[in-house]
Amino acid sequence: MACRGIKDERARMATILTVPLMNCMAKIPLYVLLIGMFFAAYKAPTMFFIATITLIIALGVAKALNITVLKGKESAPFVMELPPYHIPTISGVLRRCLERTWLFVRKVITIIIAVATIVYALISMPGISKERKAYYEKRANQAIEKFYREIGKDNPYAKRLAGEGLMEFTRYWDSYKVAMMRAKGKEAKRAIDEKFRAKNIEFYKIVKKGKYKLEGKKIKDKDAKKVYKAYKKLARVRKKLRRDIKDETVISSFLGRVGRAIEPFTRFAGFNWRINIALISSFAAKENSVATLGSIYQSSPGEEAQLGERMKRKETGWTPLHALAIMLFMAMYPPCIPTLIMVRLETGSTKWMLFATIYPIILGLTIAILVFMGGNLLGLSGIQAMVAFYVLAIICTAIMGFIKREPKIT
Numbered sequence: 107m108a109c110r111g112i113k114d115e116r117a118r119m120a121t122i123l124t125v126p127l128m129n130c131m132a133k134i135p136l137y138v139l140l141i142g143m144f145f146a147a148y149k150a151p152t153m154f155f156i157a158t159i160t161l162i163i164a165l166g167v168a169k170a171l172n173i174t175v176l177k178g179k180e181s182a183p184f185v186m187e188l189p190p191y192h193i194p195t196i197s198g199v200l201r202r203c204l205e206r207t208w209l210f211v212r213k214v215i216t217i218i219i220a221v222a223t224i225v226y227a228l229i230s231m232p233g234i235s236k237e238r239k240a241y242y243e244k245r246a247n248q249a250i251e252k253f254y255r256e257i258g259k260d261n262p263y264a265k266r267l268a269g270e271g272l273m274e275f276t277r278y279w280d281s282y283k284v285a286m287m288r289a290k291g292k293e294a295k296r297a298i299d300e301k302f303r304a305k306n307i308e309f310y311k312i313v314k315k316g317k318y319k320l321e322g323k324k325i326k327d328k329d330a331k332k333v334y335k336a337y338k339k340l341a342r343v344r345k346k347l348r349r350d351i352k353d354e355t356v357i358s359s360f361l362g363r364v365g366r367a368i369e370p371f372t373r374f375a376g377f378n379w380r381i382n383i384a385l386i387s388s389f390a391a392k393e394n395s396v397a398t399l400g401s402i403y404q405s406s407p408g409e410e411a412q413l414g415e416r417m418k419r420k421e422t423g424w425t426p427l428h429a430l431a432i433m434l435f436m437a438m439y440p441p442c443i444p445t446l447i448m449v450r451l452e453t454g455s456t457k458w459m460l461f462a463t464i465y466p467i468i469l470g471l472t473i474a475i476l477v478f479m480g481g482n483l484l485g486l487s488g489i490q491a492m493v494a495f496y497v498l499a500i501i502c503t504a505i506m507g508f509i510k511r512e513p514k515i516t
Contacts (some may be wrong), residue, residue, distance in 0.1 A: 109452060116179035117489070120171050122452055124164045124323060126462050129157060133342070133390035133436050139396055140429040143414045146490055155492055160437050167469070173509060175461075225269060226401055228361040229383065232356050233356040242351055249343040256336040263333050266308050278302070278309045280336070313335070345441040361386065375435065375474035376428040390392050391442045426488020427481045434495075438470030 112118040137156055158314065176420050199290075227404040234242075250272065254259045262508035269277055282302050289295045303310045303318075311318055316331035318324075357379075372382055377450055388395035397414070403416040418424070440446060449458035460505050473495075481491035 107448065107452065111314055116172060116176050118216060119176050119179055119458070120168045122449055123176075123458070123462050123465075124168045126445065126449070126466055127164045127167065127438060128162050128390065128441075129160050129437060130441060132442065133395075133439075135393065136388075136436055137433055139399075139414055140433055142448075143418060144424075144426040144429040144488060151489075153491065155496060156437060159434070159496060160273065161474075162496075162499045162503050163438070163469075166499070166506045169503075176474065194271075229356050229359045229398075229401055231359060234351065236359060238354065246347055249340055249347075253336050253340040255338075259331050261329050261333065263308060263312065263329060267333070267499055275309050275337075276341075279313060279341070282313050301372065339397055346364040352358040356380075356383075371514055372471070374479060375471055376431045376475075376478040377435075380421075381432060385439070388439070389443075392436070392439070394512060395436070426489055427478050428490050429487075431464070431478040434477055435470040435474040438466045440466045 109118050109121045112121060117385055138152065141152050253272075254264065258265075265271075282298075285298045286295060299310075299314075303314070311327055311330040313334050314330075315334045316325075316327035316329070318327070357366070361383050364380065365382035367374070368382055369377070369379045372378075377385070380399075383402060384398040385512055386396045387398040396470060399417065400413050403420055405414060421428075446459055446463055450456060453459065477491055478496055480486075481488075481494075485497045
């Protein structure tokens, strides 16, 4: 909308078409996530790089548009009239802040929540087949039977853990582990022990590995320790089964199929199908990228690991070059749908709106491939590839500045 004051039609169109390349606050969460994972020692330089690289690239792109697709547009001398300047008032500033805050909140409530809900449904449906469900149930039952065999029928805790007792103990176990992870200090942990001891003394003996105090005396319960060891094995098996079910559900989902379908092309940029899903979901609103990654890289029950830690555990082969390629693609990625609609309104053409949507995607994928494959080929680290690309972008933009355009003055 700010481009309406530009009288030069060619410059106005070039500005409208390069505005989608500018960074916005909605992309920051993904940058922060990846920088924290792979560039923790270079947070400030990396954020400076990602904040300024779009400005450098936009200058070169604007010149390229002027001498190619916009060369037929009319050009006019640059004339700009400055409006009268008024000293800001406190009420005006506060009113403006409230307006912008409400616009953001409204966007979160409508677009982001709606898209997040749709994405969650698309990565959960249609789910795994009945045959696969039966397969996983069989494996779970086998693990439970093995657990009972290991503790033995004569174990005094076997009767308490039979049937629904095992599920009750599982909930007790998960709650205790989460509570102890969140506790800070010996006093807090002692209070948690007292709470869970009062809740169920038999379960408490098991989670304490059979070592506890009774009337001031230290007790070593071998039967409880035996159950503890057997349940640890069962818990690992069940955790793996839940992870396998979740992975298979995501892979076979509607969005998972799309992400895997384009993986043969995006793998040259270092994107796997999980990243493809996150990028696809963020097309409507960039804030959805991190929310989608959170849905894909879900934590296991009772786990308190942050998203970055869960991603690192899953993507063991990732390097800083992967993160750099993803950030550069996101930097070029077209903005949210409302912005593209404004491009349509200001240009008066659906063709230009589609062009403003497609060319940044192609540009971003090209840059991501160049950085990822070039960095791997040259054996560059993430920070080295970042510096090299920054210098290359400045050189290319400077060269574009020397290319003269043919004005079409009317």
